[in-house]
Amino acid sequence: MSVFLPLLEDAADEALLQALARIGPVIVPASQANAVHLPEHATRYVLLDRDFSLDEVTSFLDQGAEKVILPLGQAKDAIGILPADRLVLLIDVGSVSAVSDRIRNGVSGVLIKTPALDLDFVASFSRFFAGSAVHVLPATTSTPPSQSSIRGLLSAGAILVLPTTLLTLSASTDRHINVADAFLSPISSDRPDGLIPTVVSSHAEGGRSLGLVYSSAQSISASIATGKGVYQSRKHGLWRKGETSGATQDVISIRLDCDSDSLEFSVIQHGAGFCHLDRSSCFGETETTSLFALEKTLQSRLSSAPEGSYTRRLFDDPDLLRAKIMEEADELCRAQTKEEIAFEAADLLYFALTRCVAAGVSIADIERSLDRKAKKVTRRAGNAKPQWTKPASSAKPKPVQAVIDPDTPIRMRSYELAAVSVDERAQLLRRPVLKYNEMLAKVKPIVDDVRIRGDAALLELTAKFDKAQLTSTVLRPPFPPESIQLDPTVRDAIDVAYANIHKFHAAQAEQGTMSVETMPGVVCARFARPIARVGLYVPGGTAILPSTALMLGIPAQVAGCKEVVIATPPRQDGSISPEVMYVAYLVGASAILKAGGAQAVAALAYGTQSVPKVDKIFGPGNQWVTAAKMLVQNDTDALVSIDMPAGPSEVLVIADHTCNPAFVAADLLSQAEHGVDSQVVLVAVNLSDGELSAIEAELDAQAHALPRVDIVRESISKSNIVKAQSVDEAIKFSNDYAPEHLILHLENASKVVPLVENAGSVFVGPYSPESCGDYASGTNHTLPTNGYARQFSGVNTLSFQKHITSQEVTADGLRGLGPVVATLADCEGLQAHANAVRVRLRAL
Structure with a gap:
């Protein structure tokens, strides 16, 4: 912990600066930032002592400043753009009331200039800035503080800022305080000798x-x-x-x-080591698995490895070392299991560290470079160089290959279900690990910004992420006729899909009341009511997805939801695709929110000045949307629920000898083209090598003809063919996998459906492609992924309704039921419950 913060004033003695850098951060005025030479390891705060542009402030952080200390006016411009943990607010006592919640939440600390050290005021001020580091700079700085003053400030939750003109390495006087004395102000010892x-x-x-x-x-x-x-x-x-x-x-x-x-x-x-036994540590030597131990070994072998040894060859042959680094990097990228990844990463680290030692670079040098990069605020795009952008096959590791031949066959991996171990079977059922915690951390600032600033934040974020400059984020009916002008063929297709989906979802709605007399005079009932306000997220921007608007809007319409808000990213000109606008008109949307991503989810969850707050949010989206939905549903201030957890789209196809290879391949590819993380599984029931080869040949030929062949190549290379010996074995595997889409290319496929226990939607027989369910057959395409089909249904009309129960008890009914209730209430020690019954029974 910091005891005090030194503020560089005038030309501080170099020995004093070196000493101060050993005990914590040093505050350097921006006008001196480039003239002061602190040790490489020193932590530096830069104090803006005049007006600087936001680019200049950013430059200080990029050049290694841990934090910048900004006056109130400049802080307003930096908050929300620069990381909060890198900003400290500079204010005087008279400006405290001008600090808004946005500013207070947008910085990691505050430096306040005070006329004098008033501990009561400092304690109150620290409570106001709870959660932030509070630093205090007294206006009167001609005399040094006492050690008790420093201790008192620390007890009040603040750290004293001391100009270097008051600090010395010599003995403390009435004009200077010794650096060590200041540092030791709060220290105490419970030892008799005081050590x-x-x-x-x-x-x-x-x-x-x-x-x-x-x-x-x-x-x-x-x-x-x-x-x-x-x-x-x-x-x-x-x-x-x-x-x-x-x-x-x-x-x-x-x-x-x-x-x-x-x-x-x-x-x-330096020297033999720290311990008096000539060991590096009093706790024994470093474990041999340590990277630092490996570094020491390599440094030793650089000077002493015998001729002909492998390590000597690596040091003497840069081309061999380069080839090994590239080979191991490629094998790490291809590794699949946790064990494989750890094994290949260890190999890569060995060769990479050999390269560093050969060049005289230490792990400490690497750490310093990482620290410098971590301090940068300005980031490069991070795109790979062209020679590394071709997707690589995830089959077993092969020698490094920078560019893949586009004619290389596109293949799935194969497994015999009867031959795999329990652990291998578990791996086949797994989906990629979704790093939701990382995504939640990324979306939280966006969600908080919209929650706090409302429409202003929405407009800024839409300009930033969707590149659309808007003056308003919400459209309300009646929608302009020109906004729903469509190609007649597209309009007719939407109309047919609307009719089919509406018919199927209308049949699901619960209109009447279920009533049951549980005992004479006791009638229990359940009835459905629509969720009043719903938000429907429809991915958009460059994409056109009227199908998602249909799948979400129609059940909301059928259920009778009073307010239906469709959120969809605008195009760069600020418009919404006419296809989505037309669906919004068909389903009777009450508003269209022109926003996407986490910011749209936040607006739906909390409401803004123009966006109505909703009670439940539906719809698919990328990881940002999914993480934002999960975040808001767990916030009690939002009081909003979501349809279901989401992950990459997936299909599982079960095929036997009756299947058409072209149909099976087409079904697999229709899912694989969604994205590189799409999950595609073929369960082959007693198919011969020739029958499997026919499917693989079709898959390869059809894939190469697709415009999204690069995406397909990567997703298919991570996909599996699972060979089963019977339909029962295949269905058991499918039920364990719980796919989003299950396609049955089986003889008498309809007779197999009763065996299906876990699936989002089932496509029965050779002429039921997944595409029909995605667009227009009538079923809903918003389905559980990532194995959640074990617990969740796909979106349906009941998703937009809630159920309320009622009970009506007659006098005779209470005579029969009352004693039972009173007895149970007494058993639980709830006498008021029992009394509510007994007072009525006495009246009877």
């Missing part, structure tokens, strides 16, 4: 513990001033590490723990 337990760790080995020693005020002061390891021996007094043995230490940082009763010295150890 401070001190953990010594290796800066060069990722913080590995070297040993436990003790420090005193004198030894700490010497270490801060000299940058050398100086401790307090309980027997011999001041102990300057390595003074006689040569195993000296360079002190990189000194940190105080959270309880202010122990220290950590991060050091670079």
Whole structure:
């Protein structure tokens, strides 16, 4: 923890700057940022001492500043654009009331200029900025603070900012305070001798513990001033590490723990090691699996590896080393299981570290480079170079191949279901791991921005992500006739699909009341009511997806939802595709939200000045949309539910000897073209090698004829053919897999349907392609993925309704039921419940 923050004023002595850098961050005025030379490891805050443009502020962060300290006016422009954890707000006492919640939530800390050190005011101010680091700079800075003042500020939740003109490495006076004295202000010891337990760790080995020693005020002061390891021996007094043995230490940082009763010295150890037994650590040597141990081994072999050894060959033959790095990188990319990935990553790290050691680059050098990159705010696009953008096959590892021949056959992987182990079968049932926690962290700032700023945030985010400059985000009926002008053929197709989907979903609606007399005089009932306000997310932008609008809008219309808001990303000119507009007209949408992504989900969940808040959100989308839906449904302030969890689209096809190879291949490809993460599985029931080859040949030929062949190549290469010995075995595997779409290319396929327990939607027989269900047969195409078909239904009319129960008990009914209720209430100790019955029974 930081005890105080030094503020560079005038030309500070270099030895003082070096000492200050060892105990925490240093505040550097922006006008001096390029003139001050701090140690490479130093943490630097930049204080904007004049007006700087946002690009200039960004440049300070890109150049390695840990944080920038911004006046209120400039903070308003930076918040929401620069990361909150890199911003500190600079204000004076009179400006506190001007700090909005947006500003308070958009920074990681605040530096307040105060006339004097008023601890009550500082404590109150710290509570106002709860969760942020509070720093205090007194206006009167001609005299140094006392140690008790520093302690008092820390107790009040604040850190003192000390100009370097008040700091010295010499003894404290009435004009200066010694750096070590200031640093030691809060420290305490529960030991009789007053010494401070001190953990010594290796800066060069990722913080590995070297040993436990003790420090005193004198030894700490010497270490801060000299940058050398100086401790307090309980027997011999001041102990300057390595003074006689040569195993000296360079002190990189000194940190105080959270309880202010122990220290950590991060050091670079020289010589034989830290321990008096000539070992690197008092806790024993590094485990042989450590990267740092590997680094030491390679450094040793660089100078001593015998001629003809493999490591010597790698050092002496750069072309061999380059080839091995490329080969191992390729094999890591192709690895599938957790064990394979770990194995290939270990190989790649070995050869990569060999390359580094050969060039004199250490792990510490790599860490410093990573730290510098992590501090950058401006990011490159991150696109791969052209020679690496061709998708690679995920079959067994092969020698590195930079560019794939476009005529290479497109193949699935094959497995014998009867021959796989339990673990291998479990792998076949798994989907790719979806890193929802990472996505939730990414979408939360977007969702919070819309929740707090409403329409203003929506307009900014739509301009940023959809490249559409809008003045309003909501369209309401009646929609302009020109917005729904369509090609007559498309309009007719939509009309037929609408009629079929409406007919099927209307049949699902519950119109009447279910009533049951559970005992004489006791009638229980259940009746359906529509969910009043629903939000329908329809992916869009460059895509045109009227089918999704139909699948969501029609059941909402049939269910009788009073408010139906369709959210869809606008095109760059700000318009919505006429196909989606026409469907919105058909289903009676009450509003169209021209926004996509997490920002649209947030607007539906919380409502804005123009967007109505909804009670339930439906619809597919990318990972941003899915993560935002999961986030808002768990926020009690939103009070919104969602249709179901979502993942990449998937199909499982079961085929036997009666199948048409062309039909099977087409069904597999229709799913594979959705994206590289699409899940495609063929379960082959007793198919011969020739029958399987016919399907694979069709799949390859049809795939090469598709415009999205590159996407298909990657998704198919990760897809599986599972060979089953019977229909029962195939169906059992399918039920365990729980596919979104299940297609049955089987003899007497309709007789197999009763065996299906888990699936989103089933397509029965050779003339029932998934495409029909996706568009116009009548069933809904918004279906559970990722195995959730075990627990969830696809979207249907009942998804837009809720059920309410009622009960009506007559006097005679209460005579029979009342004693039962009273007895159970007494059993549970709820006397008021029992009394509610008994008071009525007495009245009877």
